[in-house]
Amino acid sequence: MTFGIEFVPSDPVLKIAHYAKLAEQQGFDNVWITDHYNNRDVYSTLTVLAMNTNSIKLGTGVTNPYTRNAAVTASSIGSVNEISGGRAILGLGPGDKATFDAMGISWDKPLTTTKESIQAIRGFLAGEKVTQDGDMVKFGGAKMAFKTGDVPIYMGAQGPKMLELAGEVSDGVLINASHPKDFEVAVKQIAAGAKKAGRDPKEVDVAAYACFSIDKDAAKAKSAAQIVVAFIVAGSPDMVLERHGIDPAAKADIGGAIAKGDFGALMGGMVTDDMMDAFSICGTPDDCKARINELLDIGVTQIVAGSPIGPNKEKAIKLIGKEIIG
Numbered sequence: 001m002t003f004g005i006e007f008v009p010s011d012p013v014l015k016i017a018h019y020a021k022l023a024e025q026q027g028f029d030n031v032w033i034t035d036h037y038n039n040r041d042v043y044s045t046l047t048v049l050a051m052n053t054n055s056i057k058l059g060t061g062v063t064n065p066y067t068r069n070a071a072v073t074a075s076s077i078g079s080v081n082e083i084s085g086g087r088a089i090l091g092l093g094p095g096d097k098a099t100f101d102a103m104g105i106s107w108d109k110p111l112t113t114t115k116e117s118i119q120a121i122r123g124f125l126a127g128e129k130v131t132q133d134g135d136m137v138k139f140g141g142a143k144m145a146f147k148t149g150d151v152p153i154y155m156g157a158q159g160p161k162m163l164e165l166a167g168e169v170s171d172g173v174l175i176n177a178s179h180p181k182d183f184e185v186a187v188k189q190i191a192a193g194a195k196k197a198g199r200d201p202k203e204v205d206v207a208a209y210a211c212f213s214i215d216k217d218a219a220k221a222k223s224a225a226q227i228v229v230a231f232i233v234a235g236s237p238d239m240v241l242e243r244h245g246i247d248p249a250a251k252a253d254i255g256g257a258i259a260k261g262d263f264g265a266l267m268g269g270m271v272t273d274d275m276m277d278a279f280s281i282c283g284t285p286d287d288c289k290a291r292i293n294e295l296l297d298i299g300v301t302q303i304v305a306g307s308p309i310g311p312n313k314e315k316a317i318k319l320i321g322k323e324i325i326g
């Protein structure tokens with residue numbers, strides 16, 4: 001098993017570098033930086049992290065093929081790979097529709113676009129001249145002018161077809177989920193894709209990209225994660241809520257409270273314990289360890305501590321290092 005940590009560059013980059021350095025010292029294997037146009041730029045952030053760390057792997061968690069052309073992505077991640085001495089990982093997903101609407105970008109054929117972009121990026125990273133006439137991604141003989149080195153490609157995926165594609169073509173998959181029930185389903189879909197492509201499913205690193213909150217005081221850990229869980233519930237497909245025995249009607253209530261900024265209602269009972277259990281790894285080190293062990297038994301191979309990590313990020317990173325990784 002490996003351990004990753006996610007940072008959203010809504011914080012200044014030097015602050016993230018401080019946390020990433022601490023995470024490296026505490027034994028984390030990977031740091032993942034999210035990509036949204038309205039935060040600090042993912043590649044600038046990864047570059048600063050590369051200059052401030054020595055061994056931790058550095059990934060986009062995740063970028064997308066709509067705001068950045070596949071050749072530009074290959075050049076950017078190849079640069080991070082060179083600067084970091086071969087520590088880069090490319091995490092790529094189809095992106096977030098709401099963000100693209102705001103940017104005036106139409107979100108057509110996300111699965112096809114992801115698949116064809118990965119095909120092109122693999123070509124660029126291998127130093128090939130890429131000529132491609134896909135449905136969504138086309139190149140007329142483009143080639144990197146420097147050696148990027150080999151960079152593993154991970155996919156951000158939740159849906160059945162995306163997970164199957166990840167099994168077919170990716171080195172790993174970052175799944176926004178925290179509960180064994182979701183991974184039971186996901187692992188089967190990844191394995192089906194791997195089988196289709198004649199691969200051993202074990203070649204695919206299955207990462208639980210989880211809402212994570214740890215503290216010696218379970219109540220503090222819970223209150224730090226409640227708002228994140230509210231957003232997850234509001235954005236989850238009905239099928240996923242039903243899988244966890246949560247009434248899909250709760251989605252509209254929670255979405256409404258988020259829209260009104262009524263955090264009092266969210267924290268005061270609207271986000272139930274069942275929702276916390278379904279959509280976060282949360283509590284004392286022992287609580288978190290118990291959930292992690294359940295996930296490992298099902299086939300998860302990387303645990304990514306995602307937002308909020310804990311009520312106090314620095315303490316939480318040290319606690320994970322000492323009580324869970326160590």
Ligand code: F42
Pocket residue numbers: 033034035036061062063064092093094095096097099108109110111112113155156157158159160161162163174175176209
């Ligand atoms: N998105 C960001 O924008 N930034 C981030 O930093 C980010 C981080 C992140 C980390 C982990 C993670 O798992 C996801 C993350 N995401 C982030 C979101 C990510 O980019 C994707 O939005 C998300 O993972 C995709 O969700 P999904 O797997 O449910 O895929 C969607 C597109 C879906 O609908 N999938 C369907 C499925 O079954 O898997 C397939 C739909 C399909 O087949 N579409 C056809 C096609 O070709 O695309 C077209 C069908 C037609 O007829 O039009």
